[in-house]
Amino acid sequence: MDTQSMDARTQEFLDYVQAGGQVETGDWMPDEYRAKLVKFIEMHGNSELMGVLPERDWILRAPTLQRKLALTAKIQDEVGHAQLIYRVVEDLGKPRSASLDDLVSGKAKFHNVFHYPTKTWGDVGVIAWLVDAAAIVSQKALLKCSYAPYARIMKKICWEESFHILHGRDVILAMVTGSREQFALVQEAVDRWWEPLMHFHGNPIPAEEDPMFIWRIKSQANEDARQEFLDGYVPQIRELGLEIPDKALAKDEETGIWSYTEPDWEKLRAVVTGHGPASEERLSFRRLSREDVAWVERVVLAEAA
Amino acid sequence: MIFEVFRQERKGQPLQHAGTVDAPDERFAEIYAREQYGRRQESVALWLVPREAVSEIGEFPDEFEMKYRRVDGYSIKARLREARERAGTLEAAPGAGAAE
Numbered sequence: 001m002d003t004q005s006m007d008a009r010t011q012e013f014l015d016y017v018q019a020g021g022q023v024e025t026g027d028w029m030p031d032e033y034r035a036k037l038v039k040f041i042e043m044h045g046n047s048e049l050m051g052v053l054p055e056r057d058w059i060l061r062a063p064t065l066q067r068k069l070a071l072t073a074k075i076q077d078e079v080g081h082a083q084l085i086y087r088v089v090e091d092l093g094k095p096r097s098a099s100l101d102d103l104v105s106g107k108a109k110f111h112n113v114f115h116y117p118t119k120t121w122g123d124v125g126v127i128a129w130l131v132d133a134a135a136i137v138s139q140k141a142l143l144k145c146s147y148a149p150y151a152r153i154m155k156k157i158c159w160e161e162s163f164h165i166l167h168g169r170d171v172i173l174a175m176v177t178g179s180r181e182q183f184a185l186v187q188e189a190v191d192r193w194w195e196p197l198m199h200f201h202g203n204p205i206p207a208e209e210d211p212m213f214i215w216r217i218k219s220q221a222n223e224d225a226r227q228e229f230l231d232g233y234v235p236q237i238r239e240l241g242l243e244i245p246d247k248a249l250a251k252d253e254e255t256g257i258w259s260y261t262e263p264d265w266e267k268l269r270a271v272v273t274g275h276g277p278a279s280e281e282r283l284s285f286r287r288l289s290r291e292d293v294a295w296v297e298r299v300v301l302a303e304a305a
Numbered sequence: 306m307i308f309e310v311f312r313q314e315r316k317g318q319p320l321q322h323a324g325t326v327d328a329p330d331e332r333f334a335e336i337y338a339r340e341q342y343g344r345r346q347e348s349v350a351l352w353l354v355p356r357e358a359v360s361e362i363g364e365f366p367d368e369f370e371m372k373y374r375r376v377d378g379y380s381i382k383a384r385l386r387e388a389r390e391r392a393g394t395l396e397a398a399p400g401a402g403a404a405e
Contacts, residue, residue: 026361080341087325091307096327153324159347304329 017146017216024148025091033215037147038092040217045085046103047111052078053282054118054127063121070167074128077160084153091149104287106274111135113196115276122185125175126193128168130233134200136161137229141220176240183241190237191245198246198260199268201225230258308334309359311352312342320352 006014010030023029052075059075062068086096102108113131118124139158145151175182207213207221220228231251237244248261270276274283308331312323323342328334331353338351372378389395 076344080344083337083341084324087327090327091325149324152322156323156342156347160345300333301329304333 014215018214020144020216022146022148022151034092036211036215037150037217038089038094040212041085041092041147041150042089042094042099042102043109043111045082045089045099046108047114048078048082048085049103050110050114050282050286053285054114054116054278055124057118058121058124061121062124067171071124074164074167077164081157081160084157085150088147088150088153100290104283104290106283109272112199112268112271112276113193114282115271115274115279116192116196117278117281119192120185120189121171122175122182122187122189123192125168125171125186126189128164129172130168130190130193130197130237131200132161132164132168133233134197134229136165137225137232138201138218138220141218141225144216144219146216172240176242186240187242190242194245195263195267196271197229198226198263199265199271201229203265203268227258230260231256234258306330306334307356308338308353309356310338310342311354312348313350314348316349320350323351325356326353 009028010032013028013030013033017023017033055071055075055078059068059071062071086099089099090096099108103110113127113134118127136158139154139161142154143151143158145154172186175186202222204223204226205221207224210218210221212218213221230249234244234249234251246261248259251258271279274280306328308326308328310323310326311320313320326334326337326341328337334353338353342348342351386395389398
């Protein structure tokens with residue numbers, strides 16, 4: 001941000017949000033702030049919508065009826081989150097149809113973890129437990145977002161995510177207390193998902209240089225989020241006898257800071273720009289389902305007219 | 306049409322603004338709101354209000370700073386202390402030991 005050229009009104013707005021002030025839909029806001037909000041919140045909506053696809057693949061293959069129902073409920077929640085979030089984006093000036101156009105054309109991004117395939121039921125458990133745990137760390141930091149309508153829906157989203165994490169943990173516990181093969185499926189899934197999980201909170205850009213922090217759209221630096229995730233979940237993974245595929249991963253007991261092998265940030269950039277192992281497949285599916293359900297929108301609008 | 310959605314978590318609690326739904330008419334708005342804000346028994350009531358129907362008052366000028374009408378207009382600490390000293394009850398007052 002070019003602070004030199006900032007006008008007095010924008011500076012006053014910036015001071016206000018940095019002091020913890022919150023903004024409502026109808027309030028004046030600088031164009032740059034509005035653009036940053038749209039970009040950030042839209043990506044969150046896209047991620048909720050794309051995040052159901054890896055799990056959708058497992059509705060028919062879930063091991064029991066109870067798991068099938070729980071997974072379906074989780075998927076319903078995530079789509080519900082996308083609906084709430086796109087509505088917030090719409091009030092900021094970008095229609096949902098435009099967000100969806102940008103998503104399926106590959107112009108808009110979604111979270112790195114949804115660009116990967118799910119190979120086994122172990123992946124489904126690891127996603128529900130650890131990917132959702134990583135997400136809830138970020139989402140809790142959005143409860144204080146300077147844009148109040150987003151902060152308000154985040155309350156409901158976090159409430160539902162807590163159920164997802166517990167459901168995932170329950171799946172994992174069932175598998176690690178099961179047969180040797182089941183345990184192995186979990187370990188293989190942890191091995192596969194560790195790198196995407198370490199990428200999840202983004203590169204360790206200092207908070208003062210992160211525009212999303214400067215405008216107080218989020219209230220936490222990327223590295224702080226990753227540290228919170230590691231601190232909360234590494235012990236929970238290890239206590240089950242699972243190994244984390246990073247020999248350098250260790251906590252400094254004095255500083256409380258976790259050290260780890262530096263993730264490949266170029267790879268993260270490539271994945272989120274549509275070059276992940278499942279990016280194209282997921283986007284094609286989304287394109288297809290958008291065409292498939294276009295008639296619903298037409299019927300709803302026609303009936304109401 | 307945009308509808309503002311207000312949600313009540315438990316009987317007796319205030320209805321609080323939760324979010325919005327965009328629907329072609331009231332019937333669809335009810336279906337969407339029920340689905341998005343009430344499908345998990347997280348609400349006991351929802352109010353749907355068309356956005357145009359909301360009258361907002363957002364400015365409350367206080368040019369004369371009439372603080373005498375509010376609790377922050379009063380600081381009684383010093384006078385209370387003096388009164389207690391005169392009455393000889395300062396030692397017995399709540400928190401007397403810790404506060405001094």
